[in-house]
Amino acid sequence: MTDKFISIEGIARRYPGAGGGETTIFEDLWLSMKRGEFGCVIGHSGCGKTTVLNILAGLDQPSAGAVIVDGQAIEGTSLDRAVIFQSHALLPWRTVLGNVAYAVTSKWRNWDRAKVKAHAQKFIDLVGLTGSEHKRPSELSGGMKQRVGIARALSITPKIMLMDEPFSALDALTRGTLQDEVRRICLETGQTAFMITHDVDEAIYLADKIFLMTNGPGAVLAEIVENPLPKDRGRIDLHRHPLYYAVRNHIVDFLVSRSKTFAATVTDHDPRNVPVVRPGKPELVVAADAEDSIEASWPSVARPTTSSQG
Numbered sequence: 001m002t003d004k005f006i007s008i009e010g011i012a013r014r015y016p017g018a019g020g021g022e023t024t025i026f027e028d029l030w031l032s033m034k035r036g037e038f039g040c041v042i043g044h045s046g047c048g049k050t051t052v053l054n055i056l057a058g059l060d061q062p063s064a065g066a067v068i069v070d071g072q073a074i075e076g077t078s079l080d081r082a083v084i085f086q087s088h089a090l091l092p093w094r095t096v097l098g099n100v101a102y103a104v105t106s107k108w109r110n111w112d113r114a115k116v117k118a119h120a121q122k123f124i125d126l127v128g129l130t131g132s133e134h135k136r137p138s139e140l141s142g143g144m145k146q147r148v149g150i151a152r153a154l155s156i157t158p159k160i161m162l163m164d165e166p167f168s169a170l171d172a173l174t175r176g177t178l179q180d181e182v183r184r185i186c187l188e189t190g191q192t193a194f195m196i197t198h199d200v201d202e203a204i205y206l207a208d209k210i211f212l213m214t215n216g217p218g219a220v221l222a223e224i225v226e227n228p229l230p231k232d233r234g235r236i237d238l239h240r241h242p243l244y245y246a247v248r249n250h251i252v253d254f255l256v257s258r259s260k261t262f263a264a265t266v267t268d269h270d271p272r273n274v275p276v277v278r279p280g281k282p283e284l285v286v287a288a289d290a291e292d293s294i295e296a297s298w299p300s301v302a303r304p305t306t307s308s309q310g
């Protein structure tokens, strides 16, 4: 299937360097996602993850290349693409309801107050904040603020939800609960999501695809890991799945060693055909179209298989 809902096509980002030259953060980056997929980007600090997300959001422009979303090249920001940052960025003088309603009104300017309120309330309920509608951000915990950010993002029914380490400032318990919420909502609503994380387990729990970037400057998308765990995985027993360590070890090994040595050791890397890796999955899959038909046949652990993202 070649349904590219998001298509990042050969983007680069360069900045003026010291001494009049240029620093290339990343170059010739190609990446695609299907509608309803959850993608996570993993890579070391400075490789350009936030830059890629900002370009997708329309907050930054690539020095080369283009980004196509739902068949249209993106130009600037759009209510089709909602961003959730690490810091919640709520309006401090507005209540929970006021913050969400503000976003709703910016999308549907001709809606009357009752309609805006009912719509905002639906998303406040969805993220578990029923009863806190009239609290201001200063009266909320970090996790609650982030829930408001999620409700606000979802309330404008974006085509893509973009998240830049949304849970990294939260304690482990709250982070886990919010991961569960985001996963549930994305599965229930078919939301397409693109998220940056440094947390390997978070990526394995949430993502369908995990994009591995090498170290910058001059970073490249080295591999796309297709999550071999079943869709109905749970956070608590994730580590008990027979394929869990295969996928986890693969990603950790990339971060610990291959992300640093990639440029020197992989001489035939084709940025347009980045290897798609399925750790632990048997060597059955060749074409993306064939995947659905074999999806049910999870085996015991085998070695990783690769194809190309096409």
Ligand SMILES: Nc1ncnc2c1ncn2[C@@H]1O[C@H](COP(=O)(O)OP(=O)(O)OP(=O)(O)O)[C@@H](O)[C@H]1O
Binding pocket: 015, 025, 043, 044, 045, 046, 047, 048, 049, 050, 051, 052, 216
């Ligand atoms: N406006 C700018 N001018 C010059 N360099 C910049 C600018 N913005 C970002 N950079 C550089 O681009 C590189 C990539 O930054 P980016 O924030 O995208 O990395 P990241 O992978 O998200 O890092 P982290 O994991 O630490 O958040 C960094 O080296 C950063 O210093």
